[in-house]
Amino acid sequence: MPDSLPLLLTPRMEPITQSVLTEGALLRQLTDGLGSPLNVVLPEALDDNVEGFRAVYRHHRLRGQIYFAHKANRSSALLRHLAATDAGVDVASLGELQHALGSGFGPGRIMATGPKNREFLWLAARSGITVNADSLDELSELAALVAAGRLPRVRVMVRLAEFASRGVRMVSRRSRFGVPSGQLSEALDRVEKHADQLELTGVAYHLDTIGLAEKAIALESCLVALDECRRRDRAAWSIDIGGGFGVDYLADGQQWERYTSELAQAMLGRRAPLTWNEHGYGLRNEAGTLRGTLGLYPASRPDSGPGYLGRLLSATAPEQRRPLGTLLLDSMCDLDIEPGRALLDQCGLVLARVLEVREGADLLVRLDLNARDVSLEEHGVLMDPVVIPRDGNAVPETTEVYLLGNLCLESDLITRRKVVLPVRPRPGDLLAFVNTAGYFMDFSATRALHQPIGRKVALFRQGGSWSWCLDEHYWPVHESREAA
Amino acid sequence: MRYEDMTEAIGNTPLVRIDPAVHGLRNIDLYAKMELLNPFGSLKDRAAWQMARPLLAGAAERGDTVVELSSGNTAKALAMIAGMHGLRFKSVTNRMKVPEVKDLLLLLGAEIDELPGQAECLDPSDTEDPLSRMHRTLTSNGSGYVHTDQYFNERNVEAHQHGTGPEIVKDLDGRAPDYFVACVGTAGSSTGVARALRQHDPDVRVIGLVAAKSDFIPGIRTIDEVHEVGLFEPGVYDAIETITADEAIDGLLTLVRRCGTPAGPTGGGAFHGAVRHLRTVDAGLTERRTAVFIVCDRVESYLSYLRERRPALFGRPPRRNDTRGLDEAEIAAAPTADVEEARRWPGLVVDLRSPYAFQALHIDGSINIVDELFAELLHGGLPFSRRQPVLLVCPVGEKSARYAALLTRMGHPSVRSLAGGIIAWRDAGARLVRD
Numbered sequence: 001m002p003d004s005l006p007l008l009l010t011p012r013m014e015p016i017t018q019s020v021l022t023e024g025a026l027l028r029q030l031t032d033g034l035g036s037p038l039n040v041v042l043p044e045a046l047d048d049n050v051e052g053f054r055a056v057y058r059h060h061r062l063r064g065q066i067y068f069a070h071k072a073n074r075s076s077a078l079l080r081h082l083a084a085t086d087a088g089v090d091v092a093s094l095g096e097l098q099h100a101l102g103s104g105f106g107p108g109r110i111m112a113t114g115p116k117n118r119e120f121l122w123l124a125a126r127s128g129i130t131v132n133a134d135s136l137d138e139l140s141e142l143a144a145l146v147a148a149g150r151l152p153r154v155r156v157m158v159r160l161a162e163f164a165s166r167g168v169r170m171v172s173r174r175s176r177f178g179v180p181s182g183q184l185s186e187a188l189d190r191v192e193k194h195a196d197q198l199e200l201t202g203v204a205y206h207l208d209t210i211g212l213a214e215k216a217i218a219l220e221s222c223l224v225a226l227d228e229c230r231r232r233d234r235a236a237w238s239i240d241i242g243g244g245f246g247v248d249y250l251a252d253g254q255q256w257e258r259y260t261s262e263l264a265q266a267m268l269g270r271r272a273p274l275t276w277n278e279h280g281y282g283l284r285n286e287a288g289t290l291r292g293t294l295g296l297y298p299a300s301r302p303d304s305g306p307g308y309l310g311r312l313l314s315a316t317a318p319e320q321r322r323p324l325g326t327l328l329l330d331s332m333c334d335l336d337i338e339p340g341r342a343l344l345d346q347c348g349l350v351l352a353r354v355l356e357v358r359e360g361a362d363l364l365v366r367l368d369l370n371a372r373d374v375s376l377e378e379h380g381v382l383m384d385p386v387v388i389p390r391d392g393n394a395v396p397e398t399t400e401v402y403l404l405g406n407l408c409l410e411s412d413l414i415t416r417r418k419v420v421l422p423v424r425p426r427p428g429d430l431l432a433f434v435n436t437a438g439y440f441m442d443f444s445a446t447r448a449l450h451q452p453i454g455r456k457v458a459l460f461r462q463g464g465s466w467s468w469c470l471d472e473h474y475w476p477v478h479e480s481r482e483a484a
Numbered sequence: 485m486r487y488e489d490m491t492e493a494i495g496n497t498p499l500v501r502i503d504p505a506v507h508g509l510r511n512i513d514l515y516a517k518m519e520l521l522n523p524f525g526s527l528k529d530r531a532a533w534q535m536a537r538p539l540l541a542g543a544a545e546r547g548d549t550v551v552e553l554s555s556g557n558t559a560k561a562l563a564m565i566a567g568m569h570g571l572r573f574k575s576v577t578n579r580m581k582v583p584e585v586k587d588l589l590l591l592l593g594a595e596i597d598e599l600p601g602q603a604e605c606l607d608p609s610d611t612e613d614p615l616s617r618m619h620r621t622l623t624s625n626g627s628g629y630v631h632t633d634q635y636f637n638e639r640n641v642e643a644h645q646h647g648t649g650p651e652i653v654k655d656l657d658g659r660a661p662d663y664f665v666a667c668v669g670t671a672g673s674s675t676g677v678a679r680a681l682r683q684h685d686p687d688v689r690v691i692g693l694v695a696a697k698s699d700f701i702p703g704i705r706t707i708d709e710v711h712e713v714g715l716f717e718p719g720v721y722d723a724i725e726t727i728t729a730d731e732a733i734d735g736l737l738t739l740v741r742r743c744g745t746p747a748g749p750t751g752g753g754a755f756h757g758a759v760r761h762l763r764t765v766d767a768g769l770t771e772r773r774t775a776v777f778i779v780c781d782r783v784e785s786y787l788s789y790l791r792e793r794r795p796a797l798f799g800r801p802p803r804r805n806d807t808r809g810l811d812e813a814e815i816a817a818a819p820t821a822d823v824e825e826a827r828r829w830p831g832l833v834v835d836l837r838s839p840y841a842f843q844a845l846h847i848d849g850s851i852n853i854v855d856e857l858f859a860e861l862l863h864g865g866l867p868f869s870r871r872q873p874v875l876l877v878c879p880v881g882e883k884s885a886r887y888a889a890l891l892t893r894m895g896h897p898s899v900r901s902l903a904g905g906i907i908a909w910r911d912a913g914a915r916l917v918r919d
Contacts (some may be wrong), residue, residue, distance in 0.1 A: 061880045063907075170598045211601020227844045230918065244604035257697045261708050268711060290711040298602065322838050322854075329879035330841035332907050 006398050006420040007259050007274065009299065011383040011434050012251040014346045016045050020459060021432060023466050024388050027351060030457060030468065031430060036353035037369035037454035039441050041073070041471060043081030044460060045346040050085050052306040053339065060313050060325040062335045067111045069243050069340030070096045072438045077458035077474030078347060079103040084476040090338040091129075094120040101127060111240070113159070113206075113338070114177070121145055130155040132204050132240060134177055136190050143194035153199040157240055158187045160205050163221040165318065172207065172214050184225050188232055200234050202226065206242025206338070210298070212308075212315055215241070219324050220317040223331060239328065240336035241312075246304035247341050249297075249383050249435060256300035259382070264290055276402055276416040281380070297380040305342040341438030348437030350374040350454065351388075354429045355406070362418070363401045365425050370405035370412050373454055374433045375444040377415045383435070387421055390428035399424040403431075407449055489568065491533050493523040495647050499655040499776070506742050507759050511769035514758065515661070515776045516739075517652060520747060524561040526781035527648075531672050532561035534643035535632040543630050544570040549595075551622055551629045553577060556585055556703055557781055558634050558670070563592040571630070576618055582702050584785045636714035640672035641679070648673060649680020652776055660684040663775035665691045665758035667704045667750045668724075671716040673778065678720050692721035693757040699729045702789060703750040703780060723761070731756045733794060740783055748786050751779035805862045805894060807886040818889035821875060821900035823912040831873030831898070834858070836883055837906070845916040847877060847909065855883055862887070866894055873898040881905035 013021070020027075020042065031038045053066050067090035068082050076099070079089065083104035091097040092114035100110050110129035112120065116138060124131050125146050133139050133156050146154055161178030179187050184203075191200045203225045205218040222239045229236040250256050259274075266274045267283045268290060275281070282295030303311060313325030313335075320327060328335055352369035371377055385403075387394060399421050405412035425431065433440070445453045456471035462478055487493055498521065502514045519527035536550065543550075550566040552558055555577040566573035574595040589596060599618070622631040634640050653660055660681040666674035674692055681688040694710055695701045707726060710716045718724070729749070736752025739745040747755070754777040762775055783790075791798050802809070821829065826847075833850035835842050842852040853861070855878070861867040868874060874896065876884035881904045888901035902909065910916060 061882060169596065170600070172600045173603065208603045209601040210604050213598065214600055223840075227840070230844050246604060253698065261697065264708055264711050289714045289716070320838055320840055327838055327841065329907075330837035331844060332841075332879065332910055 005258075006400075007255070007262055008420050008422075009255055009259055009383050010251045011386070012248055013434055014045075014048075016042055017346050017349065017434050020349070020466065021386055021388065021434070024392055026466060026468070027388055027430060027432070028390070031351050031353055034455045034457065035452060036351065036367075036430075037373045038351040039075075039348065039454045039456040039471075040351060041075045041077050041348040041437055041441075041456060041458050042346065042460075043077050043458055043474065043476065046078065046081055046343065047085065049305070049343045049345055049347075050082075050087050053309065053337065053343075054086075056306045056310045056313065057335070059310065061329055062313075062325065064238065064334035064336045065109065065111075066343075067109075067240075067336060067338045068343050069338045070100065071443070072340035072344055073348070074099075074442045075348075075437070075456060075458075075471050076103060077456075077471045078344070078437070079105075080474060081476045082343075083109075087343075090132075094123060097123055097127070097129070111157075111336070111338070113204075118145070122149075125149065125151050125154050128152065128154070130157060130201060132157045132159055133179075134159055136179060136183070136187055139187070139190045139194065139198065143197040146194075146197035151197075153197060155201045156191065156198045157202045157204045157238065158184075158191070158200070159240075160184065160203055160218075160222065160225060163205070163218045165217045170214055170217055173209065175208065177206070181221055181225065184228060188229065188234065191234070192232070200229060200236045202236045202238030202240060202334070202336070203229070204240035204242065204336075206240075206244070208244065210244065210246060210301075212312055213318075215244075215312055216315045216324060217318060219312070220319055220327070223317075223320075223327055223333070226331065226333060237332065238334045238336055240338065243338040243340050243342070245306070245308045245337075245339050245342040246298075246301050247345050247435070247438065248301045248304045249299040249381055253300040253302065256298075260294065260296075263294075274418050276413055276418070279416040281416075295380055296382060299382055305339070305345060308342075309337065344438035346435055346437075348435075348441060350433040350436050350441055352385075352431050352433070354425050354427050354431060356427055357401075357425060363399060364404055365401045366404045366406070367414060367431060368406050369414070369454065370407045370448075370451060371414050372444040372446055372448070373405075374414065374436055375440050376433065376436065377413070378444055379439055381440070382415065382417055384419055384421065385431040385433045387423040387425050388430040388432055389423065390426065390430075394423040396422055397424045398422055401425065406451055490523045491565065491568070494529045494533050495522070496651060497521045499652060500745070502743060502755075506738060507762075509759065509762055509766045511766055511772055512663075512762050513772065513774045514762070515656075515774065516743075516745065516751075516755070517648065517776055517778045518745070519648070520745070520751065520779050520782045524557075524564045525785075526557035526561065527673055527778060528557035528780075529561045530643040530647050531634060531640040531670070532558055532565055532632070534647075535634065535637050535639045536562060536565050536630075538639075539630045539632070540569050540571075546628070548628055548630045549574050550632065551576060552632045552634055553618075554634065555581070558632075559589055559594060560585070560592065562632060563589055563594040567593060574629075581700060581789075582786060583788050585702070588785065634670050634672065635712070638715075640670055641676040641715055644673045644676025645679045646676075648778075649677040652677065653681065653684050656774060656776075658684075659774075660688050661776040662687075662773040663689050663691065663758070663762060665693065665754055665761065665775065665777040667693045667701075667727075667754050667757070667778070667780065668710050668713075668716065669703050669705055669750070671710065671713050671720075673780075675715055675717060675720050677778075689722045690720060691757065691761050692724045693727050693753055694724060695753075696726050696728050701727070701729050701732045701749050701753055702786065703748070704732075704753060725757060725761060727753045727757045727760075729793060731760075733790065735759075736783065736790075739779065745779060746783045747779045748781040748783050749789065750781060751777075754778055754780070803863045805865070805890060807859065807890050810886060810889050810893070814889045814893065815886055818885040819892065819900050820881070820885065820888070820903040822903050823909050823914055825900075826875055826902050826909065827914060829873070829875045829900075831875065832868065833875045833877060835877045835906070836887065837878060843918070845910075845918055847906070848915060848917045850877065855887075858887065862890060862894070866891070866896060870896055873900075875900050875902060877902045877906055877909075879905045880907055
């Protein structure tokens with residue numbers, strides 16, 4: 001039976017986000033002065049997120065480093081603020097490495113991952129960071145650079161892939177990264193061959209899945225790999241399990257369940273469409289049966305971030321039948337992680353101005369930003385923006401709208417979903433896309449059509465109220481400035 | 485009764501009246517169709533045999549493998565049938581959540597492929613799920629697979645239309661029941677039985693039960709998942725109602741404890757859903773009615789499922805000499821030895837870590853008793869002489885402190901816990917060996 005209540009997808013907003021949204025005058029002033037779209041980052045929200053992961057480490061008595069996956073956001077403010085905590089940073093390009101070094105991270109707290117060109121390897125070797133090697137040839141290329149420059153030994157980890165499960169076969173997606181775990185001894189041979197240039201500190205994996213069982217197999221395989229290192233008298237003590245801990249985006253899981261149920265009904269033609277041109281987000285109607293798969297991020301994930309890590313560490317290793325966290329500890333192994341979006345939970349929002357509200361068969365709201373400025377749709381995350389009225393007075397009126405972008409392009413919808421807003425937007429209002437610091441803020445933004453890329457500002461609390469500065473001007477020293 | 489093989493024992497299950505004192509309905513006779521008495525253990529035996537039978541000819545000669553997307557009873561039945569006909573069986577699933585069922589399938593010689601979880605970094609342009617891809621491989625010619633395709637195979641429905649349904653009518657002396665309540669899994673049984681019953685009486689009311697969306701009841705689909713089933717036709721059901729795992733377990737307990745029926749959660753859910761629905765009509769009735777629900781399978785395969793959701797049902801008396809009986813003060817007072825003292829330890833060194841980690845690196849001369857095993861030993865009493873000094877070793881000195889406290893309480897005079905554990909030992913540069 002079609003559900004007639006409004007299909008809200010209310011974002012989960014922690015007190016810091018709520019507090020920023022009450023600053024309507026400040027947010028309007030900022031977008032007036034700096035233009036729409038405007039990216040707002042909240043560096044101090046990082047502290048709770050780092051602490052959340054640390055609490056899981058403490059609970060399992062584990063040591064090791066939390067490396068922030070820099071690719072999730074280019075912000076300087078976030079990186080510099082993080083440099084003032086005990087976390088590290090995972091860099092995946094030459095530019096990111098330069099940024100990390102310039103933001104206050106010492107080489108001991110930087111890990112290079114992903115595909116690397118020669119320049120990236122050179123700076124990594126020069127600066128003495130840890131290199132998480134993606135292939136055997138990368139190990140050799142790095143060793144050659146170290147030898148040529150007569151540099152000290154570089155710490156390396158070997159990223160493994162294609163883990164075999166014994167007994168029940170676990171099918172995993174193919175990955176373009178890493179050394180097949182079956183070639184571990186070749187990788188160790190390669191490290192030994194370059195023993196004067198490379199120092200093996202451990203092994204790594206990163207799986208693009210939310211499936212715990214696959215990760216359990218990979219983690220146990222890494223323990224076996226570490227044992228092989230020890231058998232060869234290579235004192236390697238770390239396992240890097242990458243990221244993929246996820247974020248819980250919605251305040252109410254019931255809303256997500258209702259929305260996805262109704263979307264299925266809409267695709268089967270049993271209720272009015274919920275999407276632009278009856279887009280199915282991967283679902284399709286074949287003779288009355290629903291086929292395909294829902295291509296959406298599971299926006300309601302109560303067990304995400306630190307909670308997900310905790311669950312992985314408590315999961316029983318398929319072969320040794322002890323909790324993975326216990327096995328890590330038994331083996332005196334340090335655990336390194338590389339969370340991206342999970343560390344940026346509640347760390348920022350994107351503001352956009354409403355340009356036009358067009359009546360018709362559907363109410364169309366045209367915004368001064370495009371789908372790449374806040375790439376929720378590209379990443380399959382559905383959550384409602386928050387209306388910040390132009391004059392501070394909002395008249396509650398549940399309104400269904402489509403959100404259009406500022407590109408001269410049919411496909412430029414901020415989301416193809418019909419969005420339900422509790423307040424009818426008017427031209428001049430702002431829409432706040434909250435909790436978008438992780439991957440949705442600057443990951444895909446382009447200057448297509450000479451449209452500007454949003455400026456980025458950092459908001460921070462000073463003397464009991466919110467202050468701001470341009471992202472590039474933020475250094476985590478404002479408190480001491482205040483004290484002086 | 486004499487049969488040529490077990491498949492002949494499929495079907496003709498009894499229809500058993502549920503004691504009104506149990507269900508409390510005054511005007512309705514409630515009957516259970518005892519599908520748990522099928523030879524391979526469930527209702528799915530019927531569909532599995534009906535679907536597999538026409539595909540068997542020549543399959544053994546070709547060396548084909550029977551394959552089905554199933555994580556439960558259909559897989560179990562097909563594995564048995566495949567085995568009887570010299571074929572291999574493979575189950576492809578992302579829903580294998582009940583460990584006993586998985587173990588049983590492996591015991592039957594089945595091969596299991598588990599599908600991956602959703603990608604964390606989503607690629608929305610990739611709308612082909614692993615299941616669709618798998619499906620394509622299976623249906624291509626000469627694949628070596630015999631695919632029974634339970635969610636789309638009309639023979640799944642026929643098994644019940646010509647078997648389960650008519651049996652119910654026969655046992656009710658040629659009348660169809662007024663109400664039929666069934667859990668919806670593949671929709672095969674509910675659709676097939678409904679068709680047969682309505683041939684006798686078009687007014688039969690059919691109630692379909694689905695699981696709440698975030699819930700998990702093995703064998704029942706959620707309200708969304710039923711739409712992915714080719715056999716599911718909403719028109720079959722007069723009402724579709726939701727049951728929770730909690731309600732299914734309540735129903736299971738009633739059947740198990742009061743009705744002499746060792747039903748699994750699906751049967752429990754059907755019973756609970758039936759009574760809940762019928763209670764609303766019972767009061768207004770002036771003449772007698774009959775209702776039938778299906779008990780799909782047996783309880784034994786779901787013990788871990790039940791243990792996880794109702795741990796209180798499995799409460800056991802506390803065992804003696806248990807570290808959980810220690811208080812914080814006792815643990816804090818546990819005698820410890822630092823690395824220096826440990827290096828000169830005169831007695832036994834017991835390493836409580838996993839055998840694997842122990843073999844990789846350990847303190848020279850130590851012995852390994854993994855903590856779980858050590859805990860078991862201590863329930864029985866002191867496993868070594870009081871005159872033997874014992875140093876306990878664990879990763880960070882936490883578990884070993886608990887056991888040192890417990891051994892002290894048990895009267896061992898010279899037990900110590902290595903302070904900071906083997907990690908402190910390593911960090912102090914003390915020697916670790918590998919034999």
